[in-house]
Amino acid sequence: MPETAQVLPDPRRWKALAFIAIAQLMVVLDATIVNIALPSAQVDLGISDANRQWVITAYALAFGGLLLFGGRISDLWGRKRAFTAGLIGFAAASAIGGAAANEAMLLGARALQGAFGALLAPAALSLLAVMFTDAKERAKAFGIYGAIAGGGSAVGLILGGFLTEYLDWRWTFYVNIPFAALAVAGAFLVIREPAVGHNSSGLDIPGVILATLGLVSLVYGFTRAESDGWGAGVTIGLFVAAVVFLAAFVAVESRVRAPLLPLRVLTDRNRAGVYLSLGLAVIGMFGLFLFLTYYLQVVKGYSPVLTGFAFMPMVAGMITGSTQIGARLMNRVPPRLLMAPGFLVAAIGMLILTQMQPDSSYAGLVLPAQILLGLGMGTAFMPAMSLATSGVQPRDAGVASAMVNTSQQVGGAIGTALLNTIAAGAATTWVAAHAAQARTLGEVAFANQAAVHGYSAAIWWAVGILVVSAAIVLTLVTTGGQGGAPAAASDEDGEADAPAIPVLAH
Incomplete structure (x- = not known):
């Protein structure tokens, strides 16, 4: 007999949120923590320039490719159990990566990290979705989660800088082990999964x-x-x-x-709009992280630690946008009026970066661009995370959460590959057209000018992608502000399900 009574919230849910946040931070920052360590790891293990992006792409490929599977496993197996297993596996894969003796071992470890991350990430988000059902509490919880999801990548760059410069690139892997151990302890001691909406169908x-x-x-x-x-x-x-x-x-x-991805999760136009716009926006963000890291370290000569600190304004902007703008306004204005302006503000920040030159001032160009990027993306991410899992039956919470992560991870992998391709092509074209300047500028200056021209050309594409994301939000996301109580729904067979996660009022 399906359960129809509302399950009372666990009073320990805020403590549980802290451990869920630690796990999510570990997964998100691991997508970029290796960026700063990559030049050192490349030299140490003899990785070619052509293969270096696989250190990033192997993680994103496994993560993006297996997320739907991981989300459905959490629905079938139990969210807390999937969460714990994902943490343990991620820590083990990180230990292998830190001990890598060659390129193959490192790439294999990154793929394993992605696979276990694909189990962990949707379990974390779906736990959050079923634990926080009150509208105001949900806004606060997703404000914290959105700040981590948006700012975690930049935090990874900062942490990567410290570990690479003062310890060794291998510690960008080993650092995950204490994170995972703390989160596993919290899962056993604090997290209590609400007894609603488990999917008992087959795989x-x-x-x-x-x-x-x-x-x-x-x-x-x-x-x-x-x-x-x-x-x-x-x-x-x-x-x-x-x-x-x-x-x-x-x-x-x-x-x-018993589908892996019930089409009812995608046919809601609001969720579809969130998945599509987030995926496109992340294409631009991941490409930018890679370009800006190489611009600061290779062109500007920043140390790994200084490069990490150079990303601090973006982190601060994301936290501010998510917790002070998004969370405060989510219950008062429709999500599209936060998401679309957020993407457009981020696009303006990208637009500023298209003007970068080898001798550009950090304070005059990179700093204001990062502040706008952080504020815009933080403001947009927060309501997007909540909207993507609102109105979903608890039995589908895992796979709906997986779709959020899938759109981000596939977008990140595509962004790294696509924008890198555009940048490399533009740089090659510039070199061919300005070959006569090589002697005048000198070899290093000439190479830097070509690289920066390539970065600028790719960032123009990122500007366009963010504008398209805003247009998608305005077209597809039509729901009103968050409110209302959970409501029971029926599946295709007409059988009532457990109460839905709070639906956004139209």
Whole structure:
């Protein structure tokens, strides 16, 4: 008999939020903590320039490709259990990465981190979604979560700088072990999962295979485009394979009784708008992290620690935007009036960075751009995280949460590959057109000028992508402000389910 009574909130939920936040911070910052350590690891392990991006992409590929699987596992297996298993596995993979003796071992560890992260991340977000059902408490909880999700990547750059400069690049992996140990202790002692909405149906194995193959083919296609070119047979083949696999996935999901991704999660226009706009916005953000890291370290000559501190204004902006703007206004204004302006403010910050030159002033150019980027993305991320899991039946909380992370991780992998390809192509074109200036400028200055020209060209694309994200929000996200009580819903068979996570009022 399906449960219809409202489950009382656990009084320890705020303590539980702290441990969930620690786990989420570990997963998010790990996507970028290696960025600053990458030059040192590349030299130490003899990784070629062509393969260095795989240290980042291997993590994002495994993470993005397996997130739907991980989300459904948390719905079937239990969110707390999936959360704990993900933490332990992530810590073990980090230990392997820290001890890597060669390129293959490092890349394998990064892929394992991504796989366990794909189990951990949706379990963390779905725990949050089912534990906080009061509108005001939900706004505060998701404000904290949004700040971590938005600012964690930048925190990773700062922490990576400290660890690389004062210890060793290997500590960018080892540092995850105490994070995970603390979160596991909290999971056992504090976290109590509400006894609602577990999915007792079987696992959709064909869906798992098709979704994973489709997402991996898509991201790998962008990666091969950088090395082989957009017209290469392998590149085109991968994109075609991605379309075929994902189309087959949708067809399977519409027919099986226990789908990996119930299409009811996607057919809501508001959630669809959130997933699409977040994925596009993250394309620009991840590309920017890579470019700005290399600009500050290679072109400007900043140390790893100084580079980390150089990202502090963005972190502060994200925290402010999420907790002071997004969380305070989420219950008062429609989400689109936070998300769309947030993406546009971030686009203005990107627009400033298109003017960068090798001798540009940090205070005059990079600082104001980062503040605007942080404020904009923090303000947009916070309501997006809440909206993406609102109105979802508890039995689907894990997979709905996984879709949030999938859009971000696939967007991040595509952003790293796509914008890197654009930057490399623009730099090559500039070198060919300005070859006569090589002697005048000197070899280093000439190379720096070419690199910066490439970064600027790619950032122009990021500006456009953020504007498109804002347009998608204004078009698809039509819900009003958060409010109302949880309501029971029915599935396709007409059977009542457990109370839904609070629905956004229209």
